[in-house]
Amino acid sequence: MSRSVRLVPPAAALFALALTTTACGGGVHGTPGGSGVRDPYFPKAGNGGYDVDHYDLALDYTPAGRRLTGTAVITARATQDLSAFNLDLAGLQVDSVTVEGRKALFARAGQELTVRPHDDLSKGETFRTTVRYSGTPRTLTDPDGSKEGWLPTADGGLGLGEPVGSMAWFPGNHHPSDKATYDITVTVPKGLQAVSNGELADQSTKGGRTSFHWHTAQPMAGYLATVAVGHYDITRTRGPHGLPIIAAVDHAEAKESKEVLAKLSDIVDWEEYNFGPYPFSSTGAIVTGDSDAGYALETQNRPVIPADQFNTETLVHELAHQWYGDSVTPSSWQDMWLNEGFATYAEWLYGEDHGGESAQQTFMDLYNGDNEAIWAYPPAKPSSAAHISDSPVYLRGAMVLQKIRQKVGDDTFYAIIQGWAATHRYGNVDTADFTAYVEKKAPGHDFSEIWKDWLYGDGKPAHP
Ligand code: TRP
Numbered sequence: 101m102s103r104s105v106r107l108v109p110p111a112a113a114l115f116a117l118a119l120t121t122t123a124c125g126g127g128v129h130g131t132p133g134g135s136g137v138r139d140p141y142f143p144k145a146g147n148g149g150y151d152v153d154h155y156d157l158a159l160d161y162t163p164a165g166r167r168l169t170g171t172a173v174i175t176a177r178a179t180q181d182l183s184a185f186n187l188d189l190a191g192l193q194v195d196s197v198t199v200e201g202r203k204a205l206f207a208r209a210g211q212e213l214t215v216r217p218h219d220d221l222s223k224g225e226t227f228r229t230t231v232r233y234s235g236t237p238r239t240l241t242d243p244d245g246s247k248e249g250w251l252p253t254a255d256g257g258l259g260l261g262e263p264v265g266s267m268a269w270f271p272g273n274h275h276p277s278d279k280a281t282y283d284i285t286v287t288v289p290k291g292l293q294a295v296s297n298g299e300l301a302d303q304s305t306k307g308g309r310t311s312f313h314w315h316t317a318q319p320m321a322g323y324l325a326t327v328a329v330g331h332y333d334i335t336r337t338r339g340p341h342g343l344p345i346i347a348a349v350d351h352a353e354a355k356e357s358k359e360v361l362a363k364l365s366d367i368v369d370w371e372e373y374n375f376g377p378y379p380f381s382s383t384g385a386i387v388t389g390d391s392d393a394g395y396a397l398e399t400q401n402r403p404v405i406p407a408d409q410f411n412t413e414t415l416v417h418e419l420a421h422q423w424y425g426d427s428v429t430p431s432s433w434q435d436m437w438l439n440e441g442f443a444t445y446a447e448w449l450y451g452e453d454h455g456g457e458s459a460q461q462t463f464m465d466l467y468n469g470d471n472e473a474i475w476a477y478p479p480a481k482p483s484s485a486a487h488i489s490d491s492p493v494y495l496r497g498a499m500v501l502q503k504i505r506q507k508v509g510d511d512t513f514y515a516i517i518q519g520w521a522a523t524h525r526y527g528n529v530d531t532a533d534f535t536a537y538v539e540k541k542a543p544g545h546d547f548s549e550i551w552k553d554w555l556y557g558d559g560k561p562a563h564p
């Protein structure tokens with residue numbers, strides 16, 4: 101799904117010079133892929149000219165010394181004739197790069213790792229890139245001040261990637277528009293656990309180190325990949341229709357987390373009833389120490405939730421993201437409200453169905469309340485990258501859904517939210533896809549005022 105751009109990255113320009121002195125077996129027929137995909141909020145994120153099918157990551161991590169040694173084998177398809185292409189990688193040292201088994205030239209500039217394969221790649225060709233790298237992975241600070249990337253913890257580490265942190269622990273096409281399947285094998289000192297996305301395919305110990313091989317069979321955006329290393333209690337149970345539940349709880353938080361964890365299966369069951377079939381082959385949670393991460397994140401299959409935020413509402417929210425965000429993923433960071441508006445609305449619906457106030461009442465409380473921050477900008481147009489996770493995206497985003505429900509009634513509303521998840525399963529979407537979908541599913545209704553006032557309009561709409 102990645103779009104190519106015509107920017108020539110400086111490093112690729114260098115390679116163009118180098119070409120005059122480099123023997124190039126296949127001849128030159130390609131041009132460099134873009135260094136970004138023109139995301140309106142994170143322009144350097146992602147790369148043009150190829151589309152990744154699969155990441156095979158072998159990560160070796162030693163908490164003492166915070167040392168990571170990694171091999172990333174990236175299988176991708178060229179979407180244009182390519183003389184060079186970029187990967188996103190922040191920090192770390194690149195030790196070698198090969199493309200199709202042949203040594204490739206590479207150069208680095210900021211978060212761009214430019215690779216110049218020995219032979220040009222042809223449009224449509226599937227090619228394999230192997231990057232060997234090492235070092236101490238960085239913690240990155242987002243435009244909004246929050247920490248992501250690699251977070252060292254008391255006894256291990258935690259990889260988090262929204263919006264751009266995954267580039268701190270593996271090279272890739274780090275934009276939500278390019279999804280891929282994953283094999284993530286993490287090797288850690290014996291006695292520690294390493295938890296990631298998908299299902300555990302294999303575990304083995306030798307020479308005092310244990311390897312955990314996690315397989316993610318359904319497409320995943322890079323920002324949803326995670327690795328948690330530490331002393332975790334891992335439980336494997338079954339949920340609705342036998343769905344595997346793999347939960348990992350920081351050993352020190354096991355007691356405190358038990359009660360909420362026991363609700364996970366029923367929450368997934370309730371969400372399937374409301375949103376349609378669960379999209380992935382396993383579910384669960386990773387409950388971390390309080391200070392390991394300052395926030396929860398909907399990492400695919402099993403959201404990361406700090407123990408002090410591990411409550412029913414947060415679990416409902418992060419699991420709802422498995423449908424809205426993880427399976428149906430925004431094409432750019434502009435459309436965050438398609439994640440957060442839905443996950444917030446899931447909390448409102450859950451409350452309504454479990455003896456709390458109705459979603460309409462929650463909507464009216466917000467409309468009449470004094471939280472002016474909600475009206476700072478319209479959900480479909482965040483004011484800047486520093487504000488993509490503010491309340492207009494979460495709360496006013498959820499209010500847009502309540503406005504649709506007001507207009508069409510419950511039957512059509514549920515058909516819309518379930519149909520949206522089913523139609524775009526494993527895909528990428530933008531706001532225009534959503535408004536078109538709603539109009540198609542409810543042809544007798546006029547949504548133009550809702551879109552104009554609630555989705556795109558500045559300030560507080562005149563009527564609730
Ligand atoms: N997506 C997370 C949630 O709703 C919140 C979050 C964490 C976030 N990090 C972020 C949102 C970075 C935007 C950008 O549970």
Ligand code: ZN
Nearest residue numbers: 417439440443
């Ligand atoms: Zn969320």
